[in-house]
Amino acid sequence: MRFTKMIGSTLGKPSLPGALIFDASRSGAKIRDLPGERLEFADTYPFLFPDATVRRQFLNGVTDSPARELYGEIPAAFPTVLGQVKMLPVNIGKRIDIALVTGGINDISPENVINPLLYTGRYIERYDGEIRRVVEDNVTSLLQAVRTRCPNAVVFYFGFYSAASYQSDPNKLRDLFKHEYNDDFKWWFNRYIYEMVNVNKMINEAQTRSEWFHGRWQYWTRRAINYMNADDIRRGPGVIFVPSRFSSSQAGFTQSSNLWDDYDFPTKDPAAAKRARLTPRSDERRNMQELIKLVILGGIWDGAEARARKEAAKLNAAINGPLTLKRNLTDFINGQNDAGTLLLESLSNEVHRIQHALIASMAHPNERGTLRYATEAVRKHFEHEAVRAKVAAETRGHRPVGPPGPLDHLLTRCNLRTVGRALAADITHLEIDAMTLIVKTAPNSARNLGMSASLGLVLADRAGGGTMTRSFLLTFVNYVNAVDVAAYDADPIGKPHPYLEPGTTNRLTTVTTSDKPIKLEDVIGAYLALGPDPWPTASAKIRRRYGRTWAPDSITLEVNGVRVKTVELFGSNFGPNSQIDLGWPEAVDREFFKPVARMHKVRRVRPLGKLQANPRLPGRRAL
DSSP states (O other): OHHHHHHHEEEEEEEOOOOOOOOOOOOTTOOOOOOOOOHHHHHHGGOOOOOOHHHHHTTSSSSOGGGSSTTTOOOOOOSSSHHHHHSOHHHTTTTTEEEEEEOHHHHHHHHHHOOTTTSSSSSHHHHHHHHHHIIIIHHHHHHHHHHOOOOTTTTEEOHHHHHHSTTTHHHHHHHHHHHHHOOHHHHHTTTTOOSOOHHHHHHHHHHHHHHHHHHHHHHHHHHHHHHHSSSHHHHHOOOOOOOOOOOGGSSSSSSSSSOOOOSSSSSTTTHHHHHHHSSSTTTGHHHHHHHHHHHHHHHTOOOOOOOHHHHHHHHHHHHOHHHHHHHHHHHHHOOOTTTTHHHHHHHHHHEEEEEEETTTTTTTTTTHHHHHHHHHHHHHHHHHHHHHHHHHHHHHHGOSSSOOOOHHHHHHHTTOOOOOOOHHHHHGGGGGGGEEEEEEOOTTSSSSSSOEEEEEEEETTTTTTSSEEEEEESSSOOOOOHHHHHOOOOSSSSSSTTTTTOOOEEEEEEEOOOSSSSEGGGGEEEEEOOOSSOOTTSHHHHHHBBBOOOOOEEEEEEETEEEEEEEOOOTOOTTTOOOOEOOOSOOGGGGGOOOOOOOOOOOOOOOOOOOOBBTTTTOOOOO
């Protein structure tokens, strides 16, 4: 069942189920296009533009309508999500009760964020600011555009998930990397393959980057939701954040994954056959791959160049684009200088596009994941309606005198109530979706601190009585080769980023939506917990290479992107297994503090074998 039908049939009345009245969604759509992307799209799909006028309107950004004719499961930037909103007729927009919205992830290119061969060890510096910019510029603009076009709708914005986690099978991730190296022409021509690749470290960095990206994305998008709800007009009937609520054991390449993880064709998703049939030029993919080989061999084997020109002519007659590819084919057939180099590039680009269209379901929610999203959206809807009724009762007559109502009191107690703002603006914080610690470490703190850091929440256990603790890892699970540490003086901690180091300020984000919802009313206290000494029985030589004393200057706690508490700790020192009460919403007895989040062990995998080599391709070996 389609996602929209799952939600509509549940939210509607038995005699009058919800009806989908507009859907222009597109796999791979961006909120905004970048310079050159419109021209590239028109070049790739020229058959979508019946005349020069339509093409010019598209290139000038007047309309994205031609792109809607491409099958929606074929990944492409167009129609952009803002373009989709623009297509919604105004009179229909006013009739919409619920608007389902997502977007922004493709503006970042998540495959690059988690790719361990790009900005290795420097990904936070590279992507941290870009994530914030995309959310503040694009996601916020999208939500405002939806509110303008759908003034009477409750807007649901759907969050993201971790494509891979520390519980993802490293052997499956290894096979994915091997597949990309050996079979994907785009990886060859972009020269992503290094001379030596430590596969275990590469996989660990991909897992870490995926978890980090999920935390950062949820932090900034949650702030965008706050911005929308802060103003009466932007808020309307409400703007709701809908998390995936996928746990780390349901990320990609886990035993109970909520995502499609097929990286080779044919995939198992229900749209696979139709997507393969409707992907332009998919039936010519193998001919393109063979032509690439012939062009490369043209300067090596006698007769290959003549055969390549013959096959190029056949391909040129068979395809309807991209226009650049057809021009390069023509130039190659006519024997123009350097035509082969340009042809190889355009052929590899087109093969890459087709290959990735055929496996477009990869890292998208499967049936279980789709049902989980739909279930969460329905739950959020009914809870929102119930809370709105409580807000109406609590603010009836604007309560000019007397004590605040229960919702107002709860939000004020937790420092999540903004003075002078409507109560409806702050009720989005009645559930906790993201928590963040901004940590300033003193210059005299130990270098290369070895302990992990986790955030603990003490909660009321309404089902069993008493209290319970939820713990969230703030730092990373790092790959360290114990043999290298002992024999070759390798770093015993292996941090991919200098967190909790002397003189640094770190924003440590964590997603709190991987299990049952955390209700604000259930929160008793919060604390930061340091992990154990990672090398307690190692030699003095090893123990001298990492620190075990942390000296923080201050810790600031944010809940759903709102600063609620700062703890000044100047002059304090903490060692392994220490716990620091954050005093939010109030100080709690240390008897409630529990051990830190369980650290998942980094498992080793067998190294990749030698890559398939070709005299003209950058074959490499991996260790």
